[in-house]
Amino acid sequence: MHQDAHDPHARRAGSAPAVLETTVDALMDGVCADLKRLAAIPSIAFPGFSPEPVLQARDLLVALLRDVGVADIGELNLADTAPVITGSLPPPTPEAPTVLLYGHYDVQPPGDERLWDSPPFEPTDIEGGIRARGIADDKANLMVHLGALRAYGGRPPVGIKIVFEGQEEYGSVFDDYPPTDPDLFACDAMIIADTGNIRPGTPTLTTALRGAAEVFVEVRTLGAAVHSGEYGGAAPDALLVLVKALATLHDLHGDVAVEGLRREPWHGTTLTDDEFRELAGIPGDTPLIGSGGLGERLWSGPAITVIGLDAPPVDRAASAVVPFARAKLNLRVHPRQDPKEAQAALVRHLQRLRPYGIPLTVVPGDAGPGYEAATDGPAYRAARTALRRAWGSDPVHSATGGSIPLVNGLAQAVPDAEILLFGAEDNLCGLHGPNERVLLSELRGALLAEAAFFAEYAATFRAGDAR
Numbered sequence: 001m002h003q004d005a006h007d008p009h010a011r012r013a014g015s016a017p018a019v020l021e022t023t024v025d026a027l028m029d030g031v032c033a034d035l036k037r038l039a040a041i042p043s044i045a046f047p048g049f050s051p052e053p054v055l056q057a058r059d060l061l062v063a064l065l066r067d068v069g070v071a072d073i074g075e076l077n078l079a080d081t082a083p084v085i086t087g088s089l090p091p092p093t094p095e096a097p098t099v100l101l102y103g104h105y106d107v108q109p110p111g112d113e114r115l116w117d118s119p120p121f122e123p124t125d126i127e128g129g130i131r132a133r134g135i136a137d138d139k140a141n142l143m144v145h146l147g148a149l150r151a152y153g154g155r156p157p158v159g160i161k162i163v164f165e166g167q168e169e170y171g172s173v174f175d176d177y178p179p180t181d182p183d184l185f186a187c188d189a190m191i192i193a194d195t196g197n198i199r200p201g202t203p204t205l206t207t208a209l210r211g212a213a214e215v216f217v218e219v220r221t222l223g224a225a226v227h228s229g230e231y232g233g234a235a236p237d238a239l240l241v242l243v244k245a246l247a248t249l250h251d252l253h254g255d256v257a258v259e260g261l262r263r264e265p266w267h268g269t270t271l272t273d274d275e276f277r278e279l280a281g282i283p284g285d286t287p288l289i290g291s292g293g294l295g296e297r298l299w300s301g302p303a304i305t306v307i308g309l310d311a312p313p314v315d316r317a318a319s320a321v322v323p324f325a326r327a328k329l330n331l332r333v334h335p336r337q338d339p340k341e342a343q344a345a346l347v348r349h350l351q352r353l354r355p356y357g358i359p360l361t362v363v364p365g366d367a368g369p370g371y372e373a374a375t376d377g378p379a380y381r382a383a384r385t386a387l388r389r390a391w392g393s394d395p396v397h398s399a400t401g402g403s404i405p406l407v408n409g410l411a412q413a414v415p416d417a418e419i420l421l422f423g424a425e426d427n428l429c430g431l432h433g434p435n436e437r438v439l440l441s442e443l444r445g446a447l448l449a450e451a452a453f454f455a456e457y458a459a460t461f462r463a464g465d466a467r
């Protein structure tokens, strides 16, 4: 069980305002050292990579959890899925709430290592931070959870459940698992630490995630390619037919022109156009597409992207009418629109088109729901106070375009739990790209925020106004 009250490491943090800050500052060297140990392990849970490092990362985390007093550590082993580490600390008092802490210990492959300024699995100090693959996404956030437990000497004022996933980046059946075993995930609030601040130093609660769906569209116009001189002009060119169809997906401004896709004003914070250009690598003289605020275009409205096209490559193009062409479309939808409904709207739009009278074959692909948090409960109130304390200003609400499929599974499993998304990443941390880094200011802030959240949230329940 946990360390006893005489343990010299046990601190009653959070009782006096400045104590927690001092405690966290004293923890940072150890947190950074363990973060580097963790980030030195190439725990890539993708096919074709050795599974051994994934298990090494698991072992290290189990040891760190044990060190901080989590006793009943277990693991969930699902088919073709790296182990999910579980564990818990019972609530210290009967009225204290339970908080589930989620993070993942697998990382993206490093990509082209020549683009890195230091080897991706040799954690390297840089100005204000540390660089390594997976150090922000998501190993820093695992250390935030461990650090917040350390701040209380392993005896936080709330009950704890641990869910550390090992195959988030590649994906697994774990996404759909929580509703089948709701007791394992039962809690009052969850901290899904797989995000971070919209920009360094701006405390951010991520409150919305867009849903996603795929649609394939193809057209065959001829049995085989035929001479473009002899037949071109009357024989229909499949590529031209397809391009004509794709051109109807957006209007002249670049706004999505498909009926039935939900679009609403975005009420949270957004990036500035300049920040967005820098992040996306869009030169200043290239206009952005779409109208309205960036939040609406990126987070609370639809987007359709042509992500693949089967057509003859230019360098091998024959002078022939193309008989067959195919495109893969990626649709992003409003957090609360059913992605299947949105996907059906896009399928309907394409099926109705018949460019030059030629029908298209339209096939729906995968679809995954988005998520929008209810932000008016006691956990959100406590989190806003905690984030303000950690970063010195009121937190903003933001969204992310990337999906976290597990969030929906967790929301279904524990519908009454409040789900909080914050963490040590920031929009400039380079996740999934070369030279990924975490800033120590963000790591400290997220750790302090989580530790302060435990105290704030527990106090709400003591005061009896939690529900």
Ligand SMILES: [Zn+2]
Residues within 6 Å of the ligand: 104, 137, 138, 168, 194
């Ligand atoms: Zn992640």
